[in-house]
Amino acid sequence: MRRIVRLGLFDAAYHRNRTTAAALSVAGAVFRDVHFPVLETIGDRLAPSRDAAALLAMAWRFALGEMRLAPRACSAIVWAQDLLFGYPGHWDIVGWAPLARRLGRRVLFDPLVTLTETFIEDRRLVAPGTVRARLIRWLDRLALRAADVILADTPQQAASWAALAGVPLSRFAVLPVGADERLFDPARRMQAGGRGDDLDCLRVLFYGTYSPLHGAETIVEAVHRLERAGERLAVVMIGTGQCEAAVRARAAEAGLRTITFVPWVPEHELPNWIAWADVVLGIFGATAKAARVVPNKVYQAMAMASAIVTRDSPALRWLADGEEIALLVPPADADALAAALRTLRSPARRTVLAQAARARFEAVASDRARASRLRPLLDPSRPETGGARP
Missing domain, CATH: 3.40.50.2000 (Glycogen Phosphorylase B;)
Known part of the structure; x- marks a missing residue:
């Protein structure tokens, strides 16, 4: 060689x-x-x-x-x-x-x-x-x-x-x-244990650098809609970056109670957060770059057999090759993201999506x-x- x-x-x-x-x-x-x-x-x-x-x-x-x-x-x-x-x-x-x-x-x-x-x-x-x-x-x-x-x-x-x-x-x-398969192992989900008593609360995770690519402001607007509709959820947003201050300010202005902001954590801790979450969020930006890439977090969530919501794009459709490996929403569309999260209240729906994501990861991204x-x-x-x- x-x-x-x-x-x-x-x-x-x-x-x-x-x-x-x-x-x-x-x-x-x-x-x-x-x-x-x-x-x-x-x-x-x-x-x-x-x-x-x-x-x-x-x-x-x-x-x-x-x-x-x-x-x-x-x-x-x-x-x-x-x-x-x-x-x-x-x-x-x-x-x-x-x-x-x-x-x-x-x-x-x-x-x-x-x-x-x-x-x-x-x-x-x-x-x-x-x-x-x-x-x-x-x-x-x-x-x-x-x-x-x-x-x-x-x-x-x-x-x-x-x-x-x-x-x-x-x-x-x-x-x-x-993804780093030593870290992002689906077995970590089993090791994380059960959900406890609060089965009705949807746990949602975002992590990233808050660049325009990520479209984190769309996440805040979607959560705002869900809170106003009385939906029960717990959202964790991990990271720091360019648009973080504006995103935090919008969440404070809207009086959102369900979002917890966490500063950036070491990579070896991310699998624990992914295991905690019912749904992992990808990117939602409307930039040209966002249409051409599949971000680290999507591969990492696929590796750990997670249910994923991310923006629709030519790059994601190339990766999926006809399989439904994530719920896809239009870029910068808070209403569509909120609707996708409502859909994933169903544990059965999350399981089907997660299994397809893991199978596709093994086939093309392992x-x-x-x-x-x-x-x-x-x-x-x-x-x-x-x-x-x-």
Whole structure:
């Protein structure tokens, strides 16, 4: 099998990087990390989009990190057949791909998201058409064009990135995000025990970073409708982020009694919350990015055999492939979300949905299933020289 080095300043703890590494290992790759931690030490990663001084400080930290990485990186490139640049590795791939290609190594890129969709389209932290927006788009294009193989989590993302960078779709391989199966195990639901005496109270869970993608304000409006109708429910919203203050303010303004806001919790605690919930909520944003992605939380809830409600999208329908693995509602539609939650008061309905979600996870998003997607890329007969396409 092929020798792969994952190289750079990527966030080693990030979910996508861990699940891709797990799939590569199951597929039989000989896998090494050559990493220097920079991103893990930065608190507010969005600050450079708002402040020039923060941008310069981050650039300086990246430059120092690459210099410290260089002695190990050079020997690793000599050993490797493939170099993998993980999330968020735009600067890494632009810097190291020329040397890798000169040495005949294949360059793989697993960006998860582009900087354009994060800072300009979804979070709207940088105005389109500005100098910073043009620089961000330029870096995205350089990074995507530097790769021989680009891993995208959905076909919709692959098509969007191909158009952004002007590269052919043949350069892309689709690899679902998946979940850490050691953590998100359906057995955790059984270990959580019974529901106690209050069987009539529907327990609903949301967790996320409160970006526009998540559409958390739609959740608050749906809960408002349910409370006014006298529905009994307990809603927990976990996380911090860009839209959190506005969401909390709206919940306070509406006088909602059933929502409990919890600051971000360590990932290893999330399975306990999922096991507690009757229903796990996905995303409800109306942004273009929200239509192209399937978020971590949906895969994690699928892995744990949970009943899920999330927005309808081409990406989710691609993942489901005709199976009903979640209740789908239009984006930013609080009435539809409230109606879906009423439907899931039925334990039998939740069970059918949860079992379908778990079966679909095993078929397409488990480590085993994702490894099968990667094996053609790891074929020993595949050329080692840069320029090989999937």
